[in-house]
Amino acid sequence: MIRYTLACEAGHGFESWFPSSDSYDDQVARGFVTCPVCGSARVGKGMMAPAIARSGRGAEAPAVATPPQPAEVVPQLATTEPEQRLRALMQALRAEATKGADDVGPRFPEEARRMHYGEAETRAIYGQASLDEARALLDEGIAVAPLPPAPDERH
Incomplete structure (x- = not known):
């Protein structure tokens, strides 16, 4: 599972989990990923940090966000204000x-x-x-x- 930090075209930030990056791409292309605040389907990935597993505790592979492709990100939502x-x-x-x-x-x-x-x-x-x-x-x-x-x- 991959957790992405997302933002809509209005700048509302939210997170969502996906089985894979391909699943995220498919759901966004089909308009299934929407902002929980305003309902907009124009969303893109925000800045992400990889999840680093702790050693010695049955460490899982870290989930790493793939960089967004230029067509994926709406220009005005490149990042949230913070x-x-x-x-x-x-x-x-x-x-x-x-x-x-x-x-x-x-x-x-x-x-x-x-x-x-x-x-x-x-x-x-x-x-x-x-x-x-x-x-x-x-x-x-x-x-x-x-x-x-x-x-x-x-x-």
């Missing part, structure tokens, strides 16, 4: 953190180590690192933190 505020805050945080910093891309772990061990000039950098690479950096005493994702109008 989601728009959250996106703006995340964009501002990312802009401030990357302002004046060098994007070193996938060389991030290597460059962070070089700076930490005095092999390169210390400066603000950002880039990509896997979870294992980030953990290894932290284990070495190298301070790293994740950045909010880059803005993307479809997500």
